[in-house]
Amino acid sequence: MKVAIIGGGVIGLCCAYYLDKEGYEVTVIDRNNITDGCSFGNMGYISPSHFIPLASPGIIRQGLKWMLSSSSPFYIKPRLNLDLIRWGMTFRKNANEKKLQENIQPLNNLLQLSRYLMNDLKNEFHDSFDMIEKGCWALYKNPGTGDHEKKLAEQAAKFGLKTEICDAQQVQEYEPEVEVNVEGGVLWLDDCHLNAVKFMQTLHEYLQNAGVKFLLGTEVKNFEKRNGSVTSIISNKGEVKADEIIIANGSWMPAVARMAGIDLLMQPGKGYSVVYEDLEKNLHHPSILVEDRTAMTPIDRWLRIGGTMELSGHNSTILPKRVLAIYTAVKRYFPTLEIPVPQPEQAWYGYRPVTPDGLPYIGRHSKFSNLIFAGGHAMLGVSAAAATGKLINEIIGRQPTSIDIFAFRPERFS
């Protein structure tokens, strides 16, 4: 059976990995060449700790406060855009306690399954993507934030997640090379991190060698449909036929869904990152600077810092103040860390595919017998990629899925 995957990001490649292993004839179609994009410049966290979906109580109030500052970690470009308005209204409907309680469990299941599967990938690929299993810090400067983080750690214990709660001195002992200026931190021991570029390169190379066909520089433009199934994919380079079609094109998913007459709510959430090489002194653990929503990923002498969530559509504008804010946050927590101020042109940016409830779309669409969605993981695409690939393989094989996927159905906002 032939399977075509639209999108060669981390989700598309992980789908290809599991489908190829199962023996399907797999084709990955991407309009670029799989060397850059959201799956390359991210922080590389595998985060079972992130079981609270983005749409949660209090997030809108916090977001509105952030909107008042040009250097805050969140920004919505004011504009009259119907898709954004519909997305925002649906997000608001989902940011409540009842929905949160419904959505925590499925997200936790997805993240924990993925974390487990990442061990297999690490072994299979002989750790070619620098997966480091040391945990991840949630560092805070305010006692109030600390209380919130500790409560989260208690909640996490119910899911079997392990944490270590540290005061400032204990954090400093864990980070002997750099001065740490925090109130305390929670070390999430099940989290791990990897080099996102190497992860993508490893998967791409493996899949090419395994015989997966890559149609690069190939943009999907339309579908031919007949009797409730998609009979071919129309691209700028011609037609592609497949028995099953997976739409895994990240934040551009609504555009391709529309070609099939399907309305899907999603917004691109732009984020920035900056890389520093050859640092003499570096962190020993990846760190989320909670109040500033900034993340740091150290791998040996290499460091990536990143953050911000801009809902400004797909546009290539880099806002210098927000790049600078990432750097400033890092220096507030690690005042002696020797890294130069990043210039805007040094910043990488990518678009997180953000759904209005913080859960991805994983599953078939009832409008067609052979169309499947895999995407919308927002800030958790790498964390959930392996599980998503495995689930998609099970969906295509019409097998029982490893976890319940009802919460991820692509039609939940229709």
Ligand SMILES: Cc1cc2nc3c(=O)[nH]c(=O)nc-3n(C[C@H](O)[C@H](O)[C@H](O)COP(=O)(O)OP(=O)(O)OC[C@H]3O[C@@H](n4cnc5c(N)ncnc54)[C@H](O)[C@@H]3O)c2cc1C
């Ligand atoms: C600053 C930042 C930090 C992040 N940190 C983390 C992290 O630490 N951990 C984590 O889990 N996640 C993180 N994320 C989120 C993660 O990067 C994304 O969730 C993930 O990369 C999305 O992968 P994807 O495969 O769905 O989409 P993408 O990587 O965007 O891939 C989609 C692909 O589809 C292709 N495409 C689009 N339209 C078409 C078309 N019409 N025809 C053909 N091809 C098409 C594109 O060219 C692209 O290659 C971060 C994101 C950002 C921005």
